[in-house]
Amino acid sequence: MILPTLLPLILQQQDGEGGFFFPPVASDLAIASDSLFFTILYLSGLFFAIIVFTTLYFVWKYHHTKCPEPQPSPVHNNTIEIIWTVVPTILLAWIFMEGFEGCLARKTPPPDAYEIHAQGRKWSWNFTYPDGTESSVLHLPLGKAVRVNLASSDVLHSLFVPAFRVKMDVVPGRYEQLWFTPTMLGEFDVYCAEYCGTNHSAMITTAVVHSQEDFDAWLSEAGDFMTKLSPIEAGERVFASKGCAACHSVAGVAGIGPALNGRFGQERKLSDGSSVTFDANYVRESLLDPTAKIADGFQPIMPTFQGQLDDDKMRVLVEYLKSLQ
Amino acid sequence: MTLDHKRLGLMYLWSIIAMMFLGGAFVMLIRAELFSPGEDFVSADTFNQLFTLHGSIMVFLVIIPSIPAALGNFVLPLMLGAKDVAFPKLNRMSYHLYVMGAIFFVASMLATGLDTGWTFYAPYSTSESPAHRAILFAVFGAFVLGFSSIFTGLNFLVTIHKMRPPGMTWFKMPLFLWAIYATSIIQILATPVIGITLLLVAVERMLEIGIFNPALGGDPVLFQHMFWFYSHPAVYIMLLPAMGVMSELISTYSRKSIFGYRYIALSSVAIAVVSFVVWGHHMYVSGQSVLVSVLFSAITFFVAVPSAVKVFNWIATLYKGSIRLTSSMIYGLAIIWLFGIGGLTGLWLAALETDIHLHDTYFVVSHFHFVMVGSAIMAFLGGIHHWWPKFYGTMLNEKVSLWGASLLFLGFNLTFLPQFIAGTQGMPRRYFDYAERFEGYNQISTVGAFLMGFSMLLIVANFLRSIRSGKPAPANPWGAVTLEWNTAPIPDPHNFDDAPVVGDPYDLSIFKWDEAEGGYVPTRPVPGLPYIALPNADSTESQH
Ligand SMILES: [Cu+2]
Ligand SMILES: [Cu+2]
Numbered sequence: 001m002i003l004p005t006l007l008p009l010i011l012q013q014q015d016g017e018g019g020f021f022f023p024p025v026a027s028d029l030a031i032a033s034d035s036l037f038f039t040i041l042y043l044s045g046l047f048f049a050i051i052v053f054t055t056l057y058f059v060w061k062y063h064h065t066k067c068p069e070p071q072p073s074p075v076h077n078n079t080i081e082i083i084w085t086v087v088p089t090i091l092l093a094w095i096f097m098e099g100f101e102g103c104l105a106r107k108t109p110p111p112d113a114y115e116i117h118a119q120g121r122k123w124s125w126n127f128t129y130p131d132g133t134e135s136s137v138l139h140l141p142l143g144k145a146v147r148v149n150l151a152s153s154d155v156l157h158s159l160f161v162p163a164f165r166v167k168m169d170v171v172p173g174r175y176e177q178l179w180f181t182p183t184m185l186g187e188f189d190v191y192c193a194e195y196c197g198t199n200h201s202a203m204i205t206t207a208v209v210h211s212q213e214d215f216d217a218w219l220s221e222a223g224d225f226m227t228k229l230s231p232i233e234a235g236e237r238v239f240a241s242k243g244c245a246a247c248h249s250v251a252g253v254a255g256i257g258p259a260l261n262g263r264f265g266q267e268r269k270l271s272d273g274s275s276v277t278f279d280a281n282y283v284r285e286s287l288l289d290p291t292a293k294i295a296d297g298f299q300p301i302m303p304t305f306q307g308q309l310d311d312d313k314m315r316v317l318v319e320y321l322k323s324l325q
Numbered sequence: 326m327t328l329d330h331k332r333l334g335l336m337y338l339w340s341i342i343a344m345m346f347l348g349g350a351f352v353m354l355i356r357a358e359l360f361s362p363g364e365d366f367v368s369a370d371t372f373n374q375l376f377t378l379h380g381s382i383m384v385f386l387v388i389i390p391s392i393p394a395a396l397g398n399f400v401l402p403l404m405l406g407a408k409d410v411a412f413p414k415l416n417r418m419s420y421h422l423y424v425m426g427a428i429f430f431v432a433s434m435l436a437t438g439l440d441t442g443w444t445f446y447a448p449y450s451t452s453e454s455p456a457h458r459a460i461l462f463a464v465f466g467a468f469v470l471g472f473s474s475i476f477t478g479l480n481f482l483v484t485i486h487k488m489r490p491p492g493m494t495w496f497k498m499p500l501f502l503w504a505i506y507a508t509s510i511i512q513i514l515a516t517p518v519i520g521i522t523l524l525l526v527a528v529e530r531m532l533e534i535g536i537f538n539p540a541l542g543g544d545p546v547l548f549q550h551m552f553w554f555y556s557h558p559a560v561y562i563m564l565l566p567a568m569g570v571m572s573e574l575i576s577t578y579s580r581k582s583i584f585g586y587r588y589i590a591l592s593s594v595a596i597a598v599v600s601f602v603v604w605g606h607h608m609y610v611s612g613q614s615v616l617v618s619v620l621f622s623a624i625t626f627f628v629a630v631p632s633a634v635k636v637f638n639w640i641a642t643l644y645k646g647s648i649r650l651t652s653s654m655i656y657g658l659a660i661i662w663l664f665g666i667g668g669l670t671g672l673w674l675a676a677l678e679t680d681i682h683l684h685d686t687y688f689v690v691s692h693f694h695f696v697m698v699g700s701a702i703m704a705f706l707g708g709i710h711h712w713w714p715k716f717y718g719t720m721l722n723e724k725v726s727l728w729g730a731s732l733l734f735l736g737f738n739l740t741f742l743p744q745f746i747a748g749t750q751g752m753p754r755r756y757f758d759y760a761e762r763f764e765g766y767n768q769i770s771t772v773g774a775f776l777m778g779f780s781m782l783l784i785v786a787n788f789l790r791s792i793r794s795g796k797p798a799p800a801n802p803w804g805a806v807t808l809e810w811n812t813a814p815i816p817d818p819h820n821f822d823d824a825p826v827v828g829d830p831y832d833l834s835i836f837k838w839d840e841a842e843g844g845y846v847p848t849r850p851v852p853g854l855p856y857i858a859l860p861n862a863d864s865t866e867s868q869h
Binding site: 032033048093101 | 539544579587610627629648669673753758
């Protein structure tokens with residue numbers, strides 16, 4: 001009698017703040033998913049307790065020091081065998097149904113869900129809002145169903161927000177989607193859960209849940225940064241939101257790609273031995289057709305940004321790179 | 326060059342142990358790196374290569390061949406009262422393919438720095454980078470290993486069908502043989518699919534035909550389907566033999582006939598068949614259609630039932646027995662618990678809703694280690710301790726064996742229990758670096774892993790000591806009644822002088838512990854069991 005009342009207290013979530021097992025409960029899906037998790041936990045905990053108890057009891061009771069001779073007992077018993085086949089079958093079927101229903105509820109987003117496009121690529125996320133605003137951080141309005149459409153520029157990734165209990169692979173050549181309703185203000189980790197190479201574990205960003213007002217304010221501020229900010233500042237934003245920093249440092253350390261500060265106007269040695277001037281055209285070509293000229297000493301793994309950067313954005317990017325010393 | 330299945334079994338045994346230490350050494354580096362967040366010992370790229378090496382070696386070179394190829398080769402013909410397997414030359418070829426494949430596989434991964442993980446997911450593995458261009462070599466190695474596995478399966482299947490002695494009907498076979506039989510079916514049917522998949526990777530690579538790579542018009546999810554079509558049944562290639570060993574251990578050391586023999590025997594085959602249609606449970610969040618996921622989820626729950634019932638059967642076998650906690654029995658009992666945890670945690674992963682959060686986190690990592698290490702490797706070790714007296718005609722130091730088993734059990738739980746919580750808290754797998762809040766779980770895990778490493782050294786040192794200076798073993802130290810115990814302490818090259826007499830493989834009442842003799846003595850005359858009747862015949866017989 002004590003156990004069933006005590007266990008939930010230890011194991012259950014504390015006011016959406018998460019607990020021993022889980023991070024915060026920050027979406028409608030998290031609530032449903034956790035409740036099934038705990039249901040299975042109690043059931044399997046009970047079974048496991050039975051298994052442990054009976055093995056220990058039998059080993060103690062029938063230890064050879066107490067029972068030098070085995071005692072006769074049936075080697076098979078239809079009733080018992082049927083019971084212990086049928087009971088787990090029913091329980092498992094029930095768990096299956098619960099999981100199935102939860103999965104159906106997740107399948108179709110409401111038609112009026114707010115749509116965000118997420119682009120995964122080595123090794124950063126980029127989110128595009130309905131008005132074309134882009135961000136490397138996932139900003140979300142509280143209490144509103146959000147549908148995230150997922151696409152990849154290169155290999156498999158997987159968008160994973162533990163606090164929302166959502167995860168979906170991002171598959172090149174396809175669109176996938178997931179949706180949820182954030183139910184808690186705050187900042188939550190966003191991970192890549194599908195292995196994608198060197199910086200897989202650094203493909204991290206944040207989901208920020210705002211009140212609707214704050215969200216609108218953020219959106220309008222972020223939306224017209226191209227006109228409001230100076231070209232250099234705008235370029236810096238594009239650089240951040242497009243995930244260039246995943247491969248390029250602007251502080252002189254070569255990473256996956258060459259450092260980009262202090263380069264503008266310099267000669268660049270290429271892998272075929274020739275060299276070019278690092279100018280606006282070279283930057284443009286690097287973005288649209290990255291494998292046309294390969295910087296010496298680096299792998300040809302920069303993804304193309306063809307179709308993702310218009311002329312304006314490339315212009316401010318060039319201004320930004322020019323400004324870096 | 327020997328054709329003797331017993332010699333080949335031991336050659337497998339030591340090759341596999343060597344590979345286990347190699348894969349284990351890599352994981353020690355991984356766990357050391359993960360002791361705290363940030364870069365400590367190795368770079369991100371090296372880390373990715375390390376987990377690729379660890380996973381590939383442990384799956385393809387250790388666990389898959391462990392029980393079938395090492396213990397199976399040694400024990401199976403003896404259990405059948407046969408002189409050898411059906412095709413001894415093919416058997417030797419399997420071993421040669423294993424060694425060649427293993428060397429090629431490991432060497433090419435080391436030389437090229439392959440970093441795809443053991444799952445080789447496209448399009449990462451087929452993209453244009455030097456390390457991935459070299460995947461062709463590793464693929465070839467895996468291909469060769471596949472043939473080794475297929476040939477072994479084929480050999481055992483034919484041997485069981487054709488070489489059972491008179492009187493050994495299907496339902497008089499020891500359960501270990503049923504398990505190996507079911508395993509062989511999977512090896513023969515599933516392994517070609519991984520071969521074809523890997524060939525297709527090569528074809529895509531060389532001819533630039535789009536199969537898996539979307540840049541060429543292929544479909545990366547197709548790769549996952551083909552990969553898991555093999556790799557899920559492969560889970561049962563690892564697990565079924567473990568269950569077979571379990572049945573032998575539990576019944577021998579509780580001196581009871583196994584409870585529900587028929588159920589266990591037939592469920593092995595049923596599991597083998599159904600295991601072919603559950604692969605999609607690895608792909609709930611891959612973008613596969615919801616309808617398909619629902620079907621896979623349902624079948625996965627269905628296949629859980631016979632596995633659960635086997636556990637109940639083992640426990641029921643203990644009832645009214647006379648239980649001896651030998652080291653092999655400690656492994657057996659540990660497996661009941663560890664497999665229990667491995668199986669029960671599978672429920673969260675089989676359920677469509679809860680899997681979404683847990684997929685690709687440390688929860689999954691821990692779940693499959695409970696099944697593959699906590700059950701399969703533990704059963705391998707338990708089996709080695711059980712059959713060791715036949716290997717070299719010497720006993721292991723039981724005290725050291727008990728320490729080894731207990732420390733391994735402790736280290737295992739320290740390593741993997743915290744990983745479940747790291748997983749539910751949201752730590753993804755294959756992470757070189759992690760958030761501060763996961764540090765505690767990882768530190769306990771690392772300590773546990775080093776304890777496991779230490780206990781493995783202890784266990785193997787005990788093996789080596791026994792070979793050099795172990796006490797001579799009696800012919801039947803455990804009073805077991807399967808036919809392999811009816812041979813000389815070191816079985817003759819031809820195993821049996823006369824065709825053995827076959828009885829009930831679990832009628833343990835034939836023997837009884839005799840305190841004065843310090844061994845098992847027959848309770849009644851049994852014709853045709855020359856060796857087991859002489860518990861103290863070791864000194865004369867070991868020279869045989
Ligand atoms: Cu990733
Ligand atoms: Cu599976």
